Amino acid sequence: xxxxxxxxxxxxxGPVGMFMALRLAQEGxxxxxxxxxxxxxxxxxxxxxxxxxxxLLDQLGLAAPVLAxxxxxxxxxxxxxxxxxxxxxxxxxxxxxxxxxIIQQDVLERHLVAALQDxxxxxxxxxxxxxxxxxxxxxxxxxxxxxxxxxxYALAHLERMVQDTYDGRFGFLIxxxxxxxxxxxQSRVDFPASSPSQHYAVFEFQSRCAPSDxxxxxxxxxxxxxxxxxxxxxxxxxxxxxxxxxxVYSREKDHELVEIGSGRFPKFEHDLLxxxxxxxxxxxxxxxxxxxxxxxxxxxxxxxxxxxxQDRVWLVGDxxxxxxxxxIQSMNVGFREAEHLACLLTDAARRxxxxxxxxxxxxxxxxxxxxxxxxAGLEAGPKTPPWIADLADRLLPSLPxxxxxxxxxxxxxxxxxxxxxxGAAPA
Numbered sequence: 001x002x003x004x005x006x007x008x009x010x011x012x013x014g015p016v017g018m019f020m021a022l023r024l025a026q027e028g029x030x031x032x033x034x035x036x037x038x039x040x041x042x043x044x045x046x047x048x049x050x051x052x053x054x055x056l057l058d059q060l061g062l063a064a065p066v067l068a069x070x071x072x073x074x075x076x077x078x079x080x081x082x083x084x085x086x087x088x089x090x091x092x093x094x095x096x097x098x099x100x101x102i103i104q105q106d107v108l109e110r111h112l113v114a115a116l117q118d119x120x121x122x123x124x125x126x127x128x129x130x131x132x133x134x135x136x137x138x139x140x141x142x143x144x145x146x147x148x149x150x151x152x153y154a155l156a157h158l159e160r161m162v163q164d165t166y167d168g169r170f171g172f173l174i175x176x177x178x179x180x181x182x183x184x185x186q187s188r189v190d191f192p193a194s195s196p197s198q199h200y201a202v203f204e205f206q207s208r209c210a211p212s213d214x215x216x217x218x219x220x221x222x223x224x225x226x227x228x229x230x231x232x233x234x235x236x237x238x239x240x241x242x243x244x245x246x247x248v249y250s251r252e253k254d255h256e257l258v259e260i261g262s263g264r265f266p267k268f269e270h271d272l273l274x275x276x277x278x279x280x281x282x283x284x285x286x287x288x289x290x291x292x293x294x295x296x297x298x299x300x301x302x303x304x305x306x307x308x309x310q311d312r313v314w315l316v317g318d319x320x321x322x323x324x325x326x327x328i329q330s331m332n333v334g335f336r337e338a339e340h341l342a343c344l345l346t347d348a349a350r351r352x353x354x355x356x357x358x359x360x361x362x363x364x365x366x367x368x369x370x371x372x373x374x375x376a377g378l379e380a381g382p383k384t385p386p387w388i389a390d391l392a393d394r395l396l397p398s399l400p401x402x403x404x405x406x407x408x409x410x411x412x413x414x415x416x417x418x419x420x421x422x423g424a425a426p427a
Contacts (some may be wrong), residue, residue: 001164001165001166001167001295002166002167002168002357003032003141003166003167003168003274004032004144004168004216005160005168005169005170005302006023006029006031006170006171007029007030007031007170007171007172007347007349008021008024008029008030008031008032008170008171008172008173008174009031009032009033009034009036009112009129009139009168009170009172009174009361009382010031010032010033010034010140010171010174010176010194011035011129011173011174011175011176011177011182011282012033012034012035012175012176012177012181012182012317012319012364013033013034013035013037013040013109013123013125013176014047014109014176014178014317014318015032015105015108015109015112015115015317015331015334015335016114016316016317016331016334016335016337016338017035017059017176017177017317018033018112018113018123018318019056019108019112019335019338019339020174020176020316020338020341020342020391021116021121022060022112022115023059023060023117023118023119023338023339023342024342024345024346025121026059026060026081026099026342027342027343027345027346028346029163029345029346029349031121031171031177032121032122032124032131032145033116033121033122033123033124034123034124034127035124035125035126035127036126036127036129036177037124037125037126037144038125038280040106040109040110040113040124040127042255047103047104047105047228047230047236047328048073048100048101048102048103048215048328048332048400049066049070049100049102049103049108049226049328049332049382050100050328050399050400050401050402050405051090051093051095051096051097051098051099051100051401051405052095052335052336052401052402052403053317053330053335053336053403054066054067054093054096054097054101055096055097056077056335056339057335058096058097061315062111062112062115063097063116063280063366065111066095066101066103066108067101069103069107069108069111069212069231070101070103071101071102071103071138071211071229071230071231071403072099072100072101072102072213073090073099073100073101073102073213073215073228073229074090074098074100074213075087075088075089075090075091075213075214075215076090076098076214076215076216076217076399076400077214077215077216077217077339078089078217078219078413079216079217079218079219079281079283080219080220080388080391081219081220081221081387081389082220082266082282082310083387084385084387084411085113085386086385086388086411086412087145088399088409089412090400090411091408092408092412093401093405093408093409094156094408095405097116099213100215101399102215102228102229102230102231104231105331107231110285113202116330116396119234120410123326124143124145126145126146126285127143127144127145127166128142128143128144128146128182129143129177129183130139130143130165130182131180131325132183132186132313134173134311134312134313135267135268136311137415138169138170138171138172138312138314139169139170139173139312140167140169140170140172140314141167141168141169141174142166142168143164143165143166143168144162144163144164144165144166144169144402145162145163145164145166146161146162146163146362147160147161147163148160148161148171150282153387157260164326167390171312171349172312172313172314172348172349173313173314173344174312174313174314174315174316174341175187175314175315175316175319176315176316176317176319176338177319177332178216178299178317179303179318179319179320179322181315181318181319181320183313183315183319184305184315184319184320186350186359187307187309187310187313187315189295189305189306189307189309189400190305190306191303191304191305191306192303192304192306193301193302193303194304194372194373194374195300195301195372197299197300198224198240198241198299198300198301198314198324199240199241199297199298199300200239200240200241200297200298200299200300200325201237201238201239201241201268201273201276201295201296201297202236202237202239202295202296202297202298203236203237203239203268203273203292203294203295204230204234204235204236204292204293204295204350205234205235205236205237205290205291205292205295206233206290206291206292206293207234207235207288207289207290207292208228208231208287208288208290209235209285209288211229211233212229213229214229215227215229216229216281216284216327217398218280218281218426219376219391219394220280222240222242223239223240223241223280223320223396224240224324224326224394225237225238225239225240225243225276225280225281225285226238226325226326226398227281229348232337234293237273237276237277238325238326239276240281241297257298258334268295268296268297269295270289270292270377273292273295273300274289300322300323300324300325300418301319301322302322302323302324302372302397303319304320304321304365304368304369305321307365307370308320308337308361308363308364308365308370309360309361310356310361311354311357312354314339314341314345314357314360315389316337316338317331317337317338318330318331318334319336320337320364321333321367321368321372323371323372324397326397326400327396327397327398327399327400327401328400329371329397329400329402332400332402333364333368333371333402336402336403337357337360337364340360340363340364341357342358344356344357344360345357346361367402367403371397372397372404373396373397374392376417377392377396377417378392378393378395378396378410378416379392379415379416379417380392380415380416381414381415381416383413383414384413384415388413388414388415389414389415393416395413395415
């Protein structure tokens with residue numbers, strides 16, 4: 001069976017993939033989107049849009065509706081080992097939107113889906129890229145249409161099977177298909193880990209506190225923890241688990257699973273949240289914790305693709321990199337990757353020349369090597385407080401920014417990033 005072709009096929013309908021499709025269409029290219037999931041996820045981790053990302057969404061007319069669904073955070077309070085505090089003021093950034101927009105990823109995805117529908121760009125849900133082959137003029141693909149059926153009696157379980165397979169031809173293929181990217185795998189691009197994985201216990205709960213424009217980053221000798229205020233009177237604590245804690249909790253709770261994205265993770269109880277507050281954030285009013293909407297254990301890794309693509313096949317977002325959760329960098333830098341790549345692809349499609357696309361690979365490989373601490377990162381200066389100097393390496397993936405904004409926020413703490421890339425195509 002035949003799949004209608006287009007200038008570009010985007011594999012993956014997460015936030016970065018949908019933004020990529022919208023920008024390609026805005027540039028005048030025809031685009032199709034395939035996504036193996038049946039619909040956008042109901043639970044998700046990523047939740048903070050950086051100021052630069054809001055400017056990129058504004059180009060599509062999406063900043064206003066997104067902000068109407070979001071909580072604005074203009075200050076990030078840094079707590080270290082219960083002894084030191086510092087304030088990071090995002091309102092000092094030279095940006096049109098000098099704050100973080102805190103929004104659950106599933107809500108953000110609904111805005112992006114609506115924008116795609118308004119522009120008559122169809123997302124083929126339940127369609128999975130199966131294989132592809134590129135040549136000098138385009139990319140031949142096969143896409144499987146999936147169906148679901150229930151199994152089990154006492155406990156229902158959905159299985160998926162291939163119902164049909166479609167062939168199609170496209171000018172370019174974009175892999176926005178996440179950390180298990182088939183595009184990356186079939187391109188034979190290595191995806192090595194740059195540090196050991198980390199486990200987090202995440203609690204999203206109703207708060208009895210008044211709404212706040214502050215988030216909190218809590219660092220002790222071994223763990224990184226974050227408190228985010230969410231829309232609707234909600235808050236979310238993310239607690240890094242030490243290795244022995246993660247193994248114990250996973251064994252104890254592996255019979256109680258919550259789905260998040262494409263994974264299923266153990267859930268936690270109220271008493272663990274209260275204990276972590278007492279041990280790591282005693283300044284937080286534990287009595288403000290109301291109903292816990294959901295809680296999970298989730299693993300995060302730092303990985304970087306050896307290349308971001310070649311010729312007519314390219315990677316964006318989590319398909320090319322993974323990082324730790326505090327700074328929400330992977331999704332937000334992914335938006336900038338999509339912006340830069342959309343411009344380059346438009347030029348390549350019109351000129352029939354692919355050489356300039358290598359700039360995308362080099363620019364973002366260099367930036368991510370620095371964001372992941374593989375090359376020069378944050379450095380202490382002569383006036384940097386010693387306790388902040390000791391945290392420099394851990395702050396690099398924990399600050400909610402990249403490029404020049406990351407340099408500006410680091411400077412508020414007395415840290416320098418002289419070699420840190422400003423990033424390609426700044427918004």
